[in-house]
Amino acid sequence: MSRLGDSVMLANVSRRHFLRGLAAGSAFVMAARWGLATAAEDADDPKYGADAMPGGWVDNPNVFIRIDEDGTVTITNHRAEMGQGIRTSLALVAADELGADWDRVEVEQADADQEKYGNQNTDGSRSMRHWYEPMRRAAAGARLMLERAAADQWGVPVDEVETRVHEVVHKNSDRKLGFGELARAARELDVPERDELELKADSQLRYIGRETGPVNGKLTNTDTRPPAIDGEDVVTGKARFGADVQMDNMLYAVIARPPALGAGIGSVDDSDAVKVRGVEKIVRLDGTGMPALFNPLGGVAVVANNTWAAIQGREALAIEWDLESAGDNAGYTSDDYRKMLEERAESPGKVIRESGDVEKALEEADKTVTATYYMPHMAQAPMEPPVAIVQFNGDSAEAWAPIQHPRATREGVAGALGLDLEKVTVHQTLLGGGFGRKSKPDFVIEAAMLAKQFEGRPVRVQWTREDDIHHAYFHAVSVDRLQAGLDKDGKATGWLHRTLSPSIGSLFAEDPKHKADFELGMGFNTMPFDIPAIRLENPEAAAHTRIGWFRAVYNLPHAWAIQSFAAEMAEAAGRDHRDYLLELLGESRQISPEEFKDGWNYGENPEVYPIDIGRMRAVVERATREANWDNKDRGERRGLGLAMHHSFVSYTAIVMDVEVNDDNEVIIHRADIAFDCGKAVNPERVRSQLEGACVMGIGIALQSEVSFRDGKAEQDNFDRYLIPRMENAPREVHVHLVDGGEDAPMGGVGEPGLPPVAPALCNAIYAATGKRIRRLPVGNQLG
């Protein structure tokens, strides 16, 4: 808790406005706006963590906590709920510090309002690590207000009262007053100053850190179900996702979008479409050109009085697209692009990090190992496809949408309608999955553009699954070429890694063709191995479609390549993979990210969040121990695979026990996941995130690919864009939470479970079959 006391940070008002003052359009400004800025860019006064995010943080109890006279405590959640459980977990934090009884807590979802709530951009696995402290302070402030109200009423000094469960008691007598009874008086009091707050000691906490629900298949407590604020609503069908918003007089639209990025509309014949029963109007939407930003692609919208009519109307459209305006993108064929990148990976590129003489090391090596790995485009494909409702009222507008980035959504809708930000209300619904897709509000802006033409009527834009897979902000393809030199004892002496991927920076400005700091910092320049000569290079790669965040982002290809290659090196050295990986990591030590030329560090202070080799070793040791690695013979066509990766300032290692049967089907008997995220606030949700990431990672390894031909995504729906089904899940998954130690700062949870899954699985396939996978997905490569 010491960190809380020491770092009572005052919201820096000037900082809040700092980013807005810079000229728009530069890659840095765009990066900064999405929370990706390198702290060092503001060298005079570096800010980290929540403090560096646009809008910063807020810890005012009146913003987040309301107590009604019937005792109901309502906590406002301002982050996007997309399955990570943040509505529950942040409310648990506040309830615990406040002393509230969980059964009397309700959660209300905030609208988009960065000025009021602070940063709401829910990505980067940041919600808990950025909001744990502000929420505790907000709740401690509310508790002090209740205690002062009680002390006033009894005419006693406030230090004679204390809060127990949902009531304040006078310690020297039997008097007590419930939260509800104190609510009215407490509300009249001033909000306490930050230095007046006293946070609870760990020993006083009732909810934070408590294990509930199933732990590795067994219920921890059969009398209690895990806290889940939306649990009942979900299982009864009452939970309201973006798709479920119902409005009177609503119009339903689907949009035919240009097949290749940058293409326009040539000609449209809508004579059949308008005859479809229920179709009301066909509307041409102009695209906004390059860079793509978060803007709609344009196209032809079919507006109808129900979704089915709109879909049928779109089927009936005859559109000739103008592919000329797409330029090179219209010729984009991902198989050719892969070959081009693989060839380019043979030549040097921009040097990102260098130590020692790698050429000499490779030349003098007793043995060299070389391998090139490929990861394809993927679509996030949340189960709820993009959907949004906007109503334009002339001088104001209202939107309802499942969005990860409320601020960008509000700005986008305001921009499309020519309204001031204050005139736009954005209601955040539950998200039926996000995974990065819903960080981009293009689909809400589409609804705004249409709403402008139907003033006074709510317009819903519904994406079909085909739309979602054709027009995702795709995970970048990646080619990673690695070369290592080993001495006669098999010890690594040189490491040369070239990574080639189109950059997300291409969304925001002229294509940089090189990875940005935040992309390199996702496991490339932060590669932790202790090798005398290292060179990391990033040759050019141009973007030909929209490239965007996909859960864990560039950590995916970096971890997949590096952790596969480490296994290949161990093999070449004739060593056990675990032992060799620990040797590559070297002695337990803490390394400043700056030493690795990483000025980003997920936005966190490098002094608080160093790269910690000890924590890496600990997760490797734990996962392998739990998987019984020392007896790793599992019989014919079955073997263990290991991988480790650190990302989002957390540490994950996975061992998979995999069989490839006679039909060449991959059966995952068991996954052991060791995870260190520092303090686990709601361990049950941490486990669920790791379990889910494991399944998603299996899909990345085995199945998922979006390929392009002539600028167009080739997969349409889940019949060809494959994602994991129950048969693909591990028969058993065991999540082992590793205690990172007293000083371990809180890390991310939503994303860091994903990167090591694919390499662990491919390493296991190698152990089972001797077949080394270097191109994802595995698909039919096993025969």
Place this chain on the structure above:
Amino acid sequence: MINLTINGQEHELDVPDDMPLLWALRDVVKLTGTKFGCGIAQCGACTVHLDGEATRSCVTPVAKAEGKAITTIEAMADDDVGQRVQQAWLELGVAQCGYCQGGQIMTATALLKENSNPDGAEIRDAMNGNLCRCGTYNRIEAAVARAAGMEDKS
């Protein structure tokens, strides 16, 4: 006019015969617990019961649902087996985002009505058509088994 019996209630709908039941439920009857996920019977988010049988409403024209008992997730709390499945789901904290879980529960309930004590392979086989992008499959499997166990006790 199409006459549908949904969760025991009669509805008269002025929709074309070929409108999928999914969109009739969602856009016309305003029962939104049944979800759109793919539109081609690949994901199971739209699963309802037709005369007790788990059915993909996204590829079922309303005309084919006429005369049948249509049951949606909204009615599962009133169903003995459905209620047990919901309880098991909550006890094991199955849901993450929750979007697919209505369909999962509909499929699981139909399974348990047909086979009150399925083994792991039978559960996986029955549930394999329901996608969950959050990857909650291990807990789904455990929750179906747990719900079956509750039935044994009752």
